[in-house]
Amino acid sequence: MLRGKYDRRQLDSMSTWVAEREATALVDVGANIGLYSVIIGRAPSLSAVYAFEPIERLRHQLQMNATMNSVRTMRVFSEAWRVSRSM
Numbered sequence: 001m002l003r004g005k006y007d008r009r010q011l012d013s014m015s016t017w018v019a020e021r022e023a024t025a026l027v028d029v030g031a032n033i034g035l036y037s038v039i040i041g042r043a044p045s046l047s048a049v050y051a052f053e054p055i056e057r058l059r060h061q062l063q064m065n066a067t068m069n070s071v072r073t074m075r076v077f078s079e080a081w082r083v084s085r086s087m
Contacts, residue, residue, distance in 0.1 A: 011039055018043045028052065031076075034062040041071040049074040 014036065018026065022045040028037040031051035041049040051066075051074055053059040059078055066074040 011036065015040050015043065018046065024048065025050070031062055032058050034065045034071075034074075037062070037074060038065050038069045038071055041066070041074055042069070046073055051076050052078075054078055 017023075018040055023043070024045060025048040026037065026041055026043075026046055028034070028049070028051045031037050031053045034041075034051060034053075037049055037051040040046075049066075049071060051062055053062050053076065056078070059076060063076050066076065
C-alpha cells in the first residue's frame with residue numbers, strides 16, 4: 001500500500017457501495033493482511049467483518065492491522081467451517 005501498488009479506485013468503489021446500501025456485514029475471503037477488510041471495515045453501517053486468511057503469518061498481521069486501525073467488528077478466521085461453530 002505504501003508504494004501505491006493497489007487499486008485505489010476499487011477500494012473507493014467498494015466503500016461507496018457499502019455506504020450507499022448501508023451494508024451490515026462484509027466477508028473478505030483471502031484477506032491477506034487486511035487492506036480491504038480494514039479500509040472498508042470502518043464503514044459506520046457495518047456491524048460485522050468476517051476475514052478469512054489461511055496463512056498463519058498473514059492472518060497474524062491481519063489481526064494486528066485490525067487492532068491498530070480500531071476495526072472492532074472484525075473476526076478473523078483461518079478456515080470457513082469455523083464460522084458456523086462460533087456464531
